[in-house]
Amino acid sequence: MVKRTAKLSDVAAAAKVSLGTASNAFNRPELLRPELRDLIEKAARKLGYLGPDPKGRLLMGGKTNAIGFIPAGEMSVATAFNSPFLRKFLSGVAEVCEERGASLVVISGAEERKDWAIRNALVDGFILGHAEEVNLISVRRRKVPFVVMDLDAGPDVNSVGIAGREGARLAAQHMLDLGHRKFAIVSVLRKRGDAVWHSPGDRERQLSASYPLDYEKLDGYGDALATAGISLNSVPILECYPPSPWAEAGAHVLFERAPDATAILVMSDTNALGVLNVARERGIKVPDDVSVVGFDDAPDAITSSPPLTTIAQPLVEKGRLAANIVFDGFHSRHEIMPVKLIIRASTAFRSNA
Amino acid sequence: MVKRTAKLSDVAAAAKVSLGTASNAFNRPELLRPELRDLIEKAARKLGYLGPDPKGRLLMGGKTNAIGFIPAGEMSVATAFNSPFLRKFLSGVAEVCEERGASLVVISGAEERKDWAIRNALVDGFILGHAEEVNLISVRRRKVPFVVMDLDAGPDVNSVGIAGREGARLAAQHMLDLGHRKFAIVSVLRKRGDAVWHSPGDRERQLSASYPLDYEKLDGYGDALATAGISLNSVPILECYPPSPWAEAGAHVLFERAPDATAILVMSDTNALGVLNVARERGIKVPDDVSVVGFDDAPDAITSSPPLTTIAQPLVEKGRLAANIVFDGFHSRHEIMPVKLIIRASTAFRSNA
DNA sequence: CTGAAAGCGCTTACAG
């Protein structure tokens, strides 16, 4: 037979005090006469009692002292940890958790887990890497504060995004300024799967698995290209899932199907690094033969070879802001973080001008 | 006045059923007659009731469905995310969490947070990056399963470690095989702070802030060196906190105080990469002028220049094993993971033999 | 298949 672990009422009984007083001994000891406190502590020690069980306390309207993060697009936690982009973002989130004395619970983006967690995770709020309609409904029901990333989900839900259209415009304009006229775009496929190729043609909004942010970027590229008389419909688009080895597989498709492109506009640094790797493998020189510009300024964009020209977004700050919004429980905040062009070594003047 | 959010008893009342039946409607719907279930669901919908509050459920002996990870040595969560070593370890932990349908809560190693979390975190168990005596006592009191990493904390506490002595021996032997005779050691300083330098001399066990694993490694280096008639006491030791920029600062000290060493034995890849960077900066050629061997085979050991020769430990597997031990609640498991020498390009024959 | 009761472990007003 198992010896039931002692609880507060046992301690109270042993010390011959009331439950309430025993509770106070642990939570507001300054209210007790020292001798009584001693008595209770002694009883607790004898019973092997370790202080109030957090589960009990929780029910009395307590905070869990933790916030949850759920990555976008069915991404597993392990994948999230290995994403340079998310790592930096999560650093910002973690900093704020630390400042607020809270823990960070990382939840799988896999569909079943996500649904369960949104209903049941013991957290005081959520940061959603993205959100489909159904999740928004569930999380709203949870009656805890939450914020969604990179998506304006309406006036009543907190969001923090970036100036995606502006960033893309800057990237494409940079290429135009360098004399490029033959483009290809690498968009982000949001679920694990083979890259999908879209030949030029009139294909308004037909990307298969993209988020609003991806369309904003497309619009931004289009804005810039239009100034040079180039239609977005004339440039091929590859949608590619960023984690390795998908990025590399996609890059091979890219070079095979768009061999004449000299300027590659990539919506994610992780994908861009895949392009860089595959270019090297295929003997294509970057930036001599082909220029590539990424997006995000993930930490490995600076150590790649060549270092990646990219559109920087303030990832750590973004994480901090998102976390602070959740902790503040503030409502109706819609923040847009600024972006900027970082010119490094993966872009150059078109050589065969 | 705030509209109190509906609870299960409200739903039961509205549907004119008992509390227990209402509970069953949500948790074991197959027990209810369909019509009754409908009735209850309708009532719930009308009241805006979203399903049982996890806090209530928890008290009835429920699981939290999460395990906690606390990094060693007061490391913040943000720092943990940025450590290549921990990232890989945590990937393994996360994989298992995913398989078990649980979340991962990452807790700060900062002293006050750690103590609070050990008492109060809503988790079903802990993985401790390391543990001081006091933490072990607290966590044991929590009566949840836990495992400590890289530390044998006695027969009654789960642990998973590595063959540290063996690994260090392999590293030093490798250097000896390459003809090296002038050594320097870089040990791990376990708390943020300036590197500390130990000149050669009889200084048994005087490292200032090390863990048992660090001493094992020291012994391992000693084992190999002894076979060549070299005393550990004759080799200088630098203790250095691995995160940037401490690693770099420490490496400068190293090169200044041990300019004649041709073989650097480093107990952590993160530190070893710092040595590589500083060597480059100072015009010291690796491996032509100096050979360096790391420890861990962190993910960036392969992409460094030159790629790092190191002692690999199975980080993902280690994370998986630790997580599984916690989930199984198994007791008295003491696992030692194997290590192996990975020869890459940071070590070479001593040139001025 | 459904209801009434007890209880999970604790905290918080409220009296005194």
Add this chain to the structure above:
DNA sequence: CTGAAAGCGCTTACAG
């Protein structure tokens, strides 16, 4: 400063 009571929101035997 201390005690008695009610309640946090739910689940689980146990009767019927």
